[in-house]
Amino acid sequence: MTKEFRGFAAVSNVNLKVRRGSIHALIGPNGAGKTTCFNLLTKFLPVTRGRITYDGRDITAMKPAEVARLGLVRSFQISAVFPHFTVMENVRVALQRQRGNSFDFWRSSSMLKQYNDRAMELLADVGLTQYAELAAGQLPYGRKRALEIATTLAMEPQMMLLDEPTAGMTSEDVDRIVALVKRVSQGRTVLLVEHNLKVVEGLCDRITVLARGQVLAEGDYASVSRNPEVIAAYLGEDPQSVGAPETAHV
Ligand SMILES: Nc1ncnc2c1ncn2[C@@H]1O[C@H](COP(=O)(O)OP(=O)(O)OP(=O)(O)O)[C@@H](O)[C@H]1O
Ligand SMILES: [Mg+2]
Missing domain, CATH: 3.40.50.300 (P-loop containing nucleotide triphosphate hydrolases)
Incomplete structure (x- = not known):
């Protein structure tokens, strides 16, 4: 190149x-x-x-x-962390984006549950389970990078x-x-x-x-x-x- x-x-x-x-x-x-x-x-x-x-x-x-x-996914590509969303919500947004549904708040609750379950799995993968409900902006710096990796992983x-x-x-x-x-x-x-x-x-x-x-x-x-x-x-x-x-x- x-x-x-x-x-x-x-x-x-x-x-x-x-x-x-x-x-x-x-x-x-x-x-x-x-x-x-x-x-x-x-x-x-x-x-x-x-x-x-x-x-x-x-x-x-x-x-x-x-x-x-x-x-082929680059970390910052999809890792924009929304500071006022919780850690868990950030991962869920990344998952929803991955599925291409930007307006799926009216989707079935079973669909939402799937996202929630998968988001919690990803948080467990990167060691952020205990921070799930914290606003992303409140995470310590090192944990923010872990969250970026989780949102990257959401892209599979x-x-x-x-x-x-x-x-x-x-x-x-x-x-x-x-x-x-x-x-x-x-x-x-x-x-x-x-x-x-x-x-x-x-x-x-x-x-x-x-x-x-x-x-x-x-x-x-x-x-x-x-x-x-x-x-x-x-x-x-x-x-x-x-x-x-x-x-x-x-
Ligand atoms: N959009 C651009 N327009 C003009 N020059 C650029 C542009 N992007 C990068 N460069 C130049 O290309 C060179 C390589 O930059 P690059 O950012 O790829 O380096 P790097 O290896 O990532 O450095 P660092 O370790 O500082 O992050 C630098 O001289 C930089 O100034
Ligand atoms: Mg560089």
Whole structure:
């Protein structure tokens, strides 16, 4: 994929292959093109050149909603959290949207019960059962991200794209999100952008390093973190800090 913004190549000939069922990380310095790749994959932005296939299908010309319906879902796409709705209502709205019924308040109570039951299941999946009746706006920050993952799961993604799921979290919240991503990755594919290399190390099967819009390296954590070019891209950081970095911002 190549994406140019008025001649500036934010993403340049990036050949990215994400294997079904894997947890794949996209890392790299600020401005490397990671979020732009997500925008291209989910069709929020058209590619300037290149081709995107998903599950054997060419999706290059598709619209974001079509791609989402195929199961390729990006977390923030549907995760808008309504602060005055309860945590449970937020998930229910996501479920109703998934079924394409935006005006189904007159629907049968058995239908509503189905949504409620499924919403509670999803909340249990992300560890938010105890917060179900709380207004979403009142959730602690780390739990809000868990709610975003629940609303993403409501879309029944086959492949989830998570852009910095642990950004700005305390280490306790980070551990919880890592466990959560591990759990929800069962039977799914996950592509995540993550600055916390400890998270990447603990979670990801494969890592692609981007720098200045290009793929700099790809492989498992051990090989990528030893790659001199990768280390050099982490300006001002010595090789050790690449391996041990709660604080390292790639
Ligand atoms: N809509 C746009 N118009 C012009 N330039 C853009 C646009 N979106 C991104 N860019 C530029 O493309 C480059 C890549 O940006 P991108 O947001 O993809 O980086 P990133 O790897 O996600 O960085 P970060 O780690 O800071 O989130 C940057 O130089 C950015 O300024
Ligand atoms: Mg980004």
